[in-house]
Amino acid sequence: MNNALDFRFKMSLGTFTLNTCGEIPIAGVTALFGRSGCGKTSLLRCIAGLEQAGEAYLSLAGECWHDSERGFYLPPHKRDIGYVFQEGQLFPHLKVSGNLLFGFKRTPVEQRHGDFDQVVKLLDIIPLLDRYPAQLSGGEKQRVAIGRALLNHPRLLLMDEPMAALDRGHKKEILPYLERLHTESNIPIIYVSHDLDEVARIADHLLLIEHGEVLAAGPLSEMLARVDLPIARNEEAGALFDTQILQHDETYHLTRVGFAGNELTVSWIDLPVGERVRIRIHAKDVSLTLDPPGPTSILNVLPVTVIEMSAHGRGRMIVKLDLGGVPLLARITQKSQANLDLKPGMQVYAQIKSVALSL
Numbered sequence: 129m130n131n132a133l134d135f136r137f138k139m140s141l142g143t144f145t146l147n148t149c150g151e152i153p154i155a156g157v158t159a160l161f162g163r164s165g166c167g168k169t170s171l172l173r174c175i176a177g178l179e180q181a182g183e184a185y186l187s188l189a190g191e192c193w194h195d196s197e198r199g200f201y202l203p204p205h206k207r208d209i210g211y212v213f214q215e216g217q218l219f220p221h222l223k224v225s226g227n228l229l230f231g232f233k234r235t236p237v238e239q240r241h242g243d244f245d246q247v248v249k250l251l252d253i254i255p256l257l258d259r260y261p262a263q264l265s266g267g268e269k270q271r272v273a274i275g276r277a278l279l280n281h282p283r284l285l286l287m288d289e290p291m292a293a294l295d296r297g298h299k300k301e302i303l304p305y306l307e308r309l310h311t312e313s314n315i316p317i318i319y320v321s322h323d324l325d326e327v328a329r330i331a332d333h334l335l336l337i338e339h340g341e342v343l344a345a346g347p348l349s350e351m352l353a354r355v356d357l358p359i360a361r362n363e364e365a366g367a368l369f370d371t372q373i374l375q376h377d378e379t380y381h382l383t384r385v386g387f388a389g390n391e392l393t394v395s396w397i398d399l400p401v402g403e404r405v406r407i408r409i410h411a412k413d414v415s416l417t418l419d420p421p422g423p424t425s426i427l428n429v430l431p432v433t434v435i436e437m438s439a440h441g442r443g444r445m446i447v448k449l450d451l452g453g454v455p456l457l458a459r460i461t462q463k464s465q466a467n468l469d470l471k472p473g474m475q476v477y478a479q480i481k482s483v484a485l486s487l
């Protein structure tokens with residue numbers, strides 16, 4: 129594919145073997161996802177050129193960066209990439225402004241001003257410009273590290289678990305910036321993570337890595353809706369919906385969102401009507417019933433069709449449902465599946481608590 133990063137790497141690291149091949153679209157955010165030690169960082173380092181696999185092929189939009197067969201290897205500093213590591217790695221002796229200016233290496237002087245203003249605004253860095261890294265929180269350091277990488281105008285931004293060293297509070301603080309980056313920057317990003325909720329918020333594509341190999345790859349919403357992949361076993365498994373805000377209910381502090389002819393009531397979303405939001409419904413928060421329930425505290429009861437089922441873990445099933453053309457996942461017990469005698473093709477009702485829906 130010409131508008132992609134094509135890769136093939138084979139190498140051993142101690143007892144571990146990385147044997148990956150695939151392609152990553154040069155647009156949006158692609159998550160490299162998998163459990164700890166599966167090889168995500170190794171793959172990212174191969175892409176950056178920091179690791180030289182014995183067997184390697186890498187090209188960006190048809191431009192070769194590494195081809196071991198031809199003995200061609202472009203060193204990291206010639207690859208035009210930005211790299212944000214788990215810990216920001218700022219220069220401690222430079223103020224934030226000085227650290228950011230380091231990101232201007234490749235930008236002609238006359239273009240620098242506009243970019244700087246845009247990036248510091250995007251990442252809310254203005255109040256931090258005069259501080260030294262030691263005077264920043266973990267989340268602030270990461271914002272500056274991201275800003276510095278962006279100012280370098282890379283053709284590709286690699287991010288290796290940029291939130292891994294942050295506590296829950298700081299993670300929450302930085303996530304909206306990563307989402308903004310995703311919608312407002314046109315630099316393609318490859319994002320390593322083992323946190324499914326994080327990936328679901330910011331990625332467009334997903335490469336699932338297992339034991340050093342690419343197990344599956346595709347658009348995020350399709351990947352999250354597959355019941356044959358280990359992702360479906362994850363506690364946080366669930367389907368993703370691109371919705372639009374239809375209405376707010378100020379009395380009950382609820383919001384109504386619409387997607388593909390369906391509507392859902394969710395907890396209040398502080399965004400104007402008409403705005404698009406990504407909503408995730410965790411499989412564990414969806415229950416199934418054969419008949420429409422009578423009066424119930426559950427605000428969302430939607431007719432669905434069973435598409436397929438897969439056993440996951442002891443006594444548990446994951447059920448893929450069709451909700452007016454979009455997939456929804458439900459996790460139920462095998463006992464419930466037997467009690468309801470669920471089979472593909474059956475029409476049932478999915479019950480989703482509105483409080484269970486999260487952005």
Ligand SMILES: Nc1ncnc2c1ncn2[C@@H]1O[C@H](COP(=O)(O)OP(=O)(O)OP(=O)(O)O)[C@@H](O)[C@H]1O
Nearest residue numbers: 141142143144163164165166167168169170171322
């Ligand atoms: N220099 C090395 N020598 C020996 N083994 C290594 C080396 N570097 C990595 N490994 C091993 O290779 C495997 C893959 O490591 P890698 O860091 O790529 O995984 P990861 O998916 O990024 O993990 P994590 O999510 O924990 O960061 C691990 O089992 C690791 O122990």
